[in-house]
Amino acid sequence: MGDRQAGDPPQYYEAHVFVCCNRRPDGHKRGSCAAKGSEKLRDYMKVRAKELGLPGVRVNMAGCLDRCELGPCVVIYPEGVWYPPETAAAE
Numbered sequence: 400m401g402d403r404q405a406g407d408p409p410q411y412y413e414a415h416v417f418v419c420c421n422r423r424p425d426g427h428k429r430g431s432c433a434a435k436g437s438e439k440l441r442d443y444m445k446v447r448a449k450e451l452g453l454p455g456v457r458v459n460m461a462g463c464l465d466r467c468e469l470g471p472c473v474v475i476y477p478e479g480v481w482y483p484p485e486t487a488a489a490e
């Protein structure tokens with residue numbers, strides 16, 4: 400997965416960040432990332448990417464990434480690294 404092939408179009412972003420902002424009704428057995436604060440997280444990441452002048456970084460809202468129990472879920476491509484961030488604080 401993720402291997403580029405000859406003839407593939409060039410990558411458009413250096414890092415493409417997808418933040419699940421799916422929201423389910425309260426009490427749903429899988430929960431949802433929006434209920435765990437993912438919308439605020441996405442907004443924060445967008446602002447910080449802009450403040451830091453990271454032109455090759457794009458932060459997008461995503462629908463359910465099917466790892467709901469680990470949320471709020473963030474995945475960054477092209478590496479395909481998953482993050483379950485707990486705070487907005489840098490470590």
Ligand code: FES
Pocket residue numbers: 419420421422430431432433462463464465466467468470472
């Ligand atoms: S609700 Fe976010 S991964 Fe499913």
